[in-house]
Amino acid sequence: MATSSSNQITIILFCLLSTIIFNSSSLVMCNSMMVHCDEKDESTLLKFKHEVTDPSGVLSSWSSDEVKDCCQWRGVHCDNITHRVTELHLPCDTIQSDEILDQDNEKWHCLTGEFDMSSLFDLEFLSYLDLSNNDFKTIKYDFNSIHNNKTCNDSSNIHYLDLAYNYHLFSDYNNMLHQISHLSSLKFLDLSGIDLYKETDWLQSLTSLSSLSELHLDDCSLKDINPSLQYANLTSLKVLSLVSNDFSSILPSWLFNLSHISYIDISKTSMHGQLPQTLPKFHQSIESLYLNDNDLDGPIPDWLGQLDQLQVLALSHNSFCGPISTILENLPPLLIELRLHSNFFTGTVSDKNFHLLSKLKILGLGSESLIFDFDPKWNPPFQLHVLALEYPGLKFPSWIYTQTSLKVLYIGNSRTSFQPLGKFWKFTAQLEVLNLINNSISADMSNVLLDSKHVMMLSNNLSGSVPRVSPKVTHLDLSYNNLSDISPFLCQKMKEKGNLETLFISDNALSGEIPNCWMNWRSLFQVNLRSNNLRGEIPHSIGSLSRLIFLDLEENNLSGEIPLSLKGCKNLRYLSLGKNAFSGVIPIWISKRIKIFQLGSNQFSGNISNEICRFYSLKILDLSDNRLSGRIPICMHNMTSMISPYASMDVFMVPSYSKYSRRSIAIFKSVPQSINGINSHDIGTLTLLESLDLSNNLFSGQIPQSMSGMSFLEVLNLSCNNFEGKIPLGTQLEGFTNLSYAGNPKLCGPPLTKLCPQDEKLPNEKQKREEDDDDDSSEVLIGVNIALAKLFDHHQEAPQVNYFD
Numbered sequence: 001m002a003t004s005s006s007n008q009i010t011i012i013l014f015c016l017l018s019t020i021i022f023n024s025s026s027l028v029m030c031n032s033m034m035v036h037c038d039e040k041d042e043s044t045l046l047k048f049k050h051e052v053t054d055p056s057g058v059l060s061s062w063s064s065d066e067v068k069d070c071c072q073w074r075g076v077h078c079d080n081i082t083h084r085v086t087e088l089h090l091p092c093d094t095i096q097s098d099e100i101l102d103q104d105n106e107k108w109h110c111l112t113g114e115f116d117m118s119s120l121f122d123l124e125f126l127s128y129l130d131l132s133n134n135d136f137k138t139i140k141y142d143f144n145s146i147h148n149n150k151t152c153n154d155s156s157n158i159h160y161l162d163l164a165y166n167y168h169l170f171s172d173y174n175n176m177l178h179q180i181s182h183l184s185s186l187k188f189l190d191l192s193g194i195d196l197y198k199e200t201d202w203l204q205s206l207t208s209l210s211s212l213s214e215l216h217l218d219d220c221s222l223k224d225i226n227p228s229l230q231y232a233n234l235t236s237l238k239v240l241s242l243v244s245n246d247f248s249s250i251l252p253s254w255l256f257n258l259s260h261i262s263y264i265d266i267s268k269t270s271m272h273g274q275l276p277q278t279l280p281k282f283h284q285s286i287e288s289l290y291l292n293d294n295d296l297d298g299p300i301p302d303w304l305g306q307l308d309q310l311q312v313l314a315l316s317h318n319s320f321c322g323p324i325s326t327i328l329e330n331l332p333p334l335l336i337e338l339r340l341h342s343n344f345f346t347g348t349v350s351d352k353n354f355h356l357l358s359k360l361k362i363l364g365l366g367s368e369s370l371i372f373d374f375d376p377k378w379n380p381p382f383q384l385h386v387l388a389l390e391y392p393g394l395k396f397p398s399w400i401y402t403q404t405s406l407k408v409l410y411i412g413n414s415r416t417s418f419q420p421l422g423k424f425w426k427f428t429a430q431l432e433v434l435n436l437i438n439n440s441i442s443a444d445m446s447n448v449l450l451d452s453k454h455v456m457m458l459s460n461n462l463s464g465s466v467p468r469v470s471p472k473v474t475h476l477d478l479s480y481n482n483l484s485d486i487s488p489f490l491c492q493k494m495k496e497k498g499n500l501e502t503l504f505i506s507d508n509a510l511s512g513e514i515p516n517c518w519m520n521w522r523s524l525f526q527v528n529l530r531s532n533n534l535r536g537e538i539p540h541s542i543g544s545l546s547r548l549i550f551l552d553l554e555e556n557n558l559s560g561e562i563p564l565s566l567k568g569c570k571n572l573r574y575l576s577l578g579k580n581a582f583s584g585v586i587p588i589w590i591s592k593r594i595k596i597f598q599l600g601s602n603q604f605s606g607n608i609s610n611e612i613c614r615f616y617s618l619k620i621l622d623l624s625d626n627r628l629s630g631r632i633p634i635c636m637h638n639m640t641s642m643i644s645p646y647a648s649m650d651v652f653m654v655p656s657y658s659k660y661s662r663r664s665i666a667i668f669k670s671v672p673q674s675i676n677g678i679n680s681h682d683i684g685t686l687t688l689l690e691s692l693d694l695s696n697n698l699f700s701g702q703i704p705q706s707m708s709g710m711s712f713l714e715v716l717n718l719s720c721n722n723f724e725g726k727i728p729l730g731t732q733l734e735g736f737t738n739l740s741y742a743g744n745p746k747l748c749g750p751p752l753t754k755l756c757p758q759d760e761k762l763p764n765e766k767q768k769r770e771e772d773d774d775d776d777s778s779e780v781l782i783g784v785n786i787a788l789a790k791l792f793d794h795h796q797e798a799p800q801v802n803y804f805d
């Protein structure tokens, strides 16, 4: 650094002199000389640019033809005296947009490919590196390689390293953290979302980072938390976040033996056992303690009252028990956030418990046997932003109406009467999020207008027509109620353009026809009207939903042909029309992006055309229980071997806010990135048909030999058809039991007991071949299993937003 600054001083002196001696125009020249960045830094940056894949030109300004001074390049920060590169800010922004929809992959525009971290450390003065939320696949990082011999020393400047949410990042080395532990000056490290399941020794590796102050390893598939370790030498650690890892462990001793830590988040980590009885070492420093969403039990120890700095205490969704008074009488007065709901606390909560808590902004209360005893005239000392109440008793806590800053309201499992309902609905207009689950509200919604951005009212025995919504509403989930009429909602006249993206009204009593009013709702991404009594045809205005990704109309009594207009839903990925009375031919003209195509238990007829083989994303095809005939297209094996040009796409916009859950609450602490909580782990690189159900139709002919290539199928059901001949040999297909082929009297060969006439020799050889094949495919199969599990995890379970998970 010394040499550089003296160079700089020389230049400045030269410039001063030349300005004095010559005319002012030389100043311009000097300026451009001065600001030009270091040549070595420039070439290191260019090397990085050359290495990575940059599909959207994020680094287009990185070119001395475009911008002379590399300090002016996008994301590059230099020291303003030495002009050496000190910081790289290149996080990828994945805010949802139409463009993303067209591209199928929310990260299509991010940096990807591989890069060599050690070569970035050729930037001798680099102290800050943020490559978060990109889509890098490989990181090369080798302190031992000859080429990078020197980096061991140079990289010691790195203070801040953020590689989070590069979901596919794979280190050349198994022990990525061991490599990172050489960055001895590291203060901030975020590797969230990167799969570190091989890192059994992660804690040990990190203890060598004596300056480490902030560590984020959320959702890293970490397994081992070393519960028996008494002491972890993380003396500088202030922030520790390990959210969403599956430790399945008791609370580790070392955690409570950290001395200066102020923030701990181990929510959603499958922790069990009890809190220690002895006063934790961090009692004077801890400000935020998130232990929520675990399996912790036992009482809350008395030391709670000695956590003088505590501002956040989140214990919700555990099995803690004991009298709530031991907590409420012990609460530190600085509390801003207190989440106690969904536990087994007993006793009474009353207004008297809160008179000191004027700073409270987030409050969650309630257990099954907890009694709420609030004075109806109570005026709380706090103004909340977020309130969660579970089992709040019969009396509606009327102090809620004093909370004029409230933005998020969750009330669950109550038998409370919300009367007078008019007042309640009017109050909810101030909310961003209204989440009412399993309350017996039993209201007629016909004349209600909802006016919160996110409305979730599942299982409240609501009846009448689907309530109308204001343009503010983007997410409406009214599943599991008793609503009967969708027409007034769907055809409502709105002054402004509606912004609804999600409409879930499954498991209700909707009857009559779906009116032809979809053109009013062009912003919809997802529509789920499953399990109702809708009849008639799908109205052709459905085709105006060009952003639609998810459409589920299963289990109704809909009929007629699928309207051709559905072609307009160019982004459709999930179509579930099973258990209706649809007829006509299979809508093979549907979006080629379709991934889940379920038409089972209808009256479709005709055959499967070869066109099906062009569905390059298909994972589940269910045509069972129809009147289909003809043969299985020979080309179908293509669907199992084709590498999709859109390999890594998986964008159902099913909002699963889990990963960002606290961030979404943090909206109210003005953290802007929160709403972008779309979960889109990719499913894998191969697009493979995983489930094929053609059972109970009139298909005939032989099962094509080519299907023996479909070694990725998880589910195959060809039963109850008229297939004939021999089941193809030597493959996965034989791995299915006879149940996959039953009810085809003319079919023969294993796994059926009926032998084919030609099938009499050398069973041993065949068996051997079979075993070999199994070996070949086992690895892929595991991958597919995981993919399937993820698929169902994310998209098939009732997709819903829960702000208190």
Ligand SMILES: *[C@@H]1O[C@H](CO)[C@@H](O)[C@H](O)[C@H]1NC(C)=O
Residues within 6 Å of the ligand: 080, 081
């Ligand atoms: C360098 O720039 C930063 C940000 O513009 C400024 O805060 C700082 O004071 C500058 N330092 C010097 C020595 O000029």
Ligand SMILES: *[C@@H]1O[C@H](CO)[C@@H](O)[C@H](O)[C@H]1NC(C)=O
Residues within 6 Å of the ligand: 146, 149, 150
């Ligand atoms: C690597 O660095 C060490 C000392 O830091 C030196 O002794 C050794 O020669 C270097 N190796 C190479 C291949 O440059």
Ligand SMILES: *[C@@H]1O[C@H](CO)[C@@H](O)[C@H](O)[C@H]1NC(C)=O
Residues within 6 Å of the ligand: 153, 154, 156
């Ligand atoms: C390594 O870095 C230290 C300080 O960070 C410095 O004193 C030392 O000279 C450096 N060694 C080499 C070989 O660059």
Ligand SMILES: *[C@@H]1O[C@H](CO)[C@@H](O)[C@H](O)[C@H]1NC(C)=O
Residues within 6 Å of the ligand: 207, 208, 209, 210, 233, 235
């Ligand atoms: C903890 O780490 C510091 C710095 O890395 C070291 O000096 C100290 O000896 C370590 N203490 C223990 C008990 O390992």
Ligand SMILES: *[C@@H]1O[C@H](CO)[C@@H](O)[C@H](O)[C@H]1NC(C)=O
Residues within 6 Å of the ligand: 230, 231, 253, 254, 257, 278
């Ligand atoms: C905390 O760590 C110290 C070593 O620094 C150890 O002696 C002590 O037993 C530990 N306490 C607990 C409760 O594990």
Ligand SMILES: *[C@@H]1O[C@H](CO)[C@@H](O)[C@H](O)[C@H]1NC(C)=O
Residues within 6 Å of the ligand: 412, 413, 414, 415, 438
């Ligand atoms: C619904 O709430 C009631 C109490 O009002 C409770 O007994 C029941 O277990 C809740 N149901 C579910 C599924 O949580």
Ligand SMILES: *[C@@H]1O[C@H](CO)[C@@H](O)[C@H](O)[C@H]1NC(C)=O
Residues within 6 Å of the ligand: 440, 442, 461, 463
């Ligand atoms: C549901 O609401 C209806 C009125 O629409 C009422 O008659 C019925 O008792 C309610 N059921 C429950 C379980 O609250």
Ligand SMILES: *[C@@H]1O[C@H](CO)[C@@H](O)[C@H](O)[C@H]1NC(C)=O
Residues within 6 Å of the ligand: 461, 463, 464, 482, 484, 509
């Ligand atoms: C659903 O609402 C209808 C009236 O629309 C009522 O007759 C019926 O009892 C309700 N069903 C339930 C389960 O509450």
Ligand SMILES: *[C@@H]1O[C@H](CO)[C@@H](O)[C@H](O)[C@H]1NC(C)=O
Residues within 6 Å of the ligand: 533, 535, 536, 557, 559
């Ligand atoms: C379905 O609709 C048909 C008429 O389109 C009707 O005959 C039948 O009863 C309905 N089935 C159910 C279960 O409502």
Ligand SMILES: *[C@@H]1O[C@H](CO)[C@@H](O)[C@H](O)[C@H]1NC(C)=O
Residues within 6 Å of the ligand: 607, 608, 609, 610, 629, 630, 631, 632, 633
């Ligand atoms: C489907 O039916 C058409 C016309 O009936 C026929 O030409 C075609 O070969 C059939 N395709 C298959 C795959 O059975």
Ligand SMILES: *[C@@H]1O[C@H](CO)[C@@H](O)[C@H](O)[C@H]1NC(C)=O
Residues within 6 Å of the ligand: 634, 635, 636, 638, 642
């Ligand atoms: C699909 O299969 C057919 C034959 O069944 C073959 O001609 C064609 O090249 C295959 N296409 C791809 C993309 O593999």
Ligand SMILES: *[C@@H]1O[C@H](CO)[C@@H](O)[C@H](O)[C@H]1NC(C)=O
Residues within 6 Å of the ligand: 624, 625, 695, 696, 716, 717, 718, 719, 720, 739, 740
């Ligand atoms: C195949 O489908 C038939 C009828 O649709 C069903 O009864 C059977 O259980 C299914 N078999 C398998 C293996 O899924």
